[in-house]
Amino acid sequence: MKVNGFVKTNTPSVKINSNNNLNGAINTNGHDLIGDNHIGTSIDTPMRKGAFDLSDEQKMVIIEDKFRDIMDTLGLDLADDSLNGTPHRVAKMFVQEIFNGLNPENKPKISVFENKFNYGEMLVEKNINLNSTCEHHFLPIVGKAHVAYVSSGQVIGLSKINRIVDYFARRPQVQERLTVQIANELKRILRTEDVAVLIDAKHMCVSSRGIEDENSSTVTAEYGGIFKQKDRREEFLNYISLGS
Ligand SMILES: [Zn+2]
Numbered sequence: 001m002k003v004n005g006f007v008k009t010n011t012p013s014v015k016i017n018s019n020n021n022l023n024g025a026i027n028t029n030g031h032d033l034i035g036d037n038h039i040g041t042s043i044d045t046p047m048r049k050g051a052f053d054l055s056d057e058q059k060m061v062i063i064e065d066k067f068r069d070i071m072d073t074l075g076l077d078l079a080d081d082s083l084n085g086t087p088h089r090v091a092k093m094f095v096q097e098i099f100n101g102l103n104p105e106n107k108p109k110i111s112v113f114e115n116k117f118n119y120g121e122m123l124v125e126k127n128i129n130l131n132s133t134c135e136h137h138f139l140p141i142v143g144k145a146h147v148a149y150v151s152s153g154q155v156i157g158l159s160k161i162n163r164i165v166d167y168f169a170r171r172p173q174v175q176e177r178l179t180v181q182i183a184n185e186l187k188r189i190l191r192t193e194d195v196a197v198l199i200d201a202k203h204m205c206v207s208s209r210g211i212e213d214e215n216s217s218t219v220t221a222e223y224g225g226i227f228k229q230k231d232r233r234e235e236f237l238n239y240i241s242l243g244s
Pocket residue numbers: 038134135136137138139203205206
């Protein structure tokens with residue numbers, strides 16, 4: 001398997017240009033096509049102005065109300081004991097759990113330490129659990145993230161890498177964007193370009209609806225600095241057992 005830049009294994013391949021946007025795709029296709037093919041439009045999560053003017057509590061009240069309308073529209077009986085708490089549970093889950101990475105206040109505070117051992121080889125943290133949500137269908141993306149970096153003098157606690165992955169995963173996402181957001185944050189914190197991030201994930205919107213392919217997974221990778229070199233990239237892929 002060739003893993004180089006953005007590679008999709010289950011849908012037509014998506015090329016992201018050097019500006020990391022997909023204006024060409026937007027201009028030539030409709031929004032439905034963009035969503036159905038899981039194409040993102042930018043590396044930053046698209047947020048409107050005033051996204052955090054409301055408190056979490058205010059957002060939960062509004063979402064609960066609107067989700068009750070959705071269920072009612074579907075014809076469900078909200079007076080049923082099994083269903084009447086669902087709008088509140090969904091609102092709480094959206095705001096406090098699966099989308100709480102939208103709010104920059106929830107970004108993990110990461111301390112860096114001096115690389116006292118002068119360890120100069122790559123550090124690989126593999127098989128990090130990844131639970132995210134497809135922004136085109138609001139269905140789960142479930143998989144693994146693999147991260148590597150070479151210290152430029154700074155190191156971070158290993159569990160902090162998991163926390164960074166988790167923070168960016170807790171948003172409506174496009175897998176390519178999630179990959180780059182994690183890489184950029186690690187580059188910023190570690191003050192080095194020598195960062196690699198690879199995500200291998202299944203999209204429930206592909207397995208349980210649409211094409212209904214239960215076996216395919218999507219691989220995306222972002223390689224910075226020395227990881228642009230073939231031998232270092234292959235070393236990383238060998239560590240995570242995805243070598244070519
Ligand atoms: Zn989707």
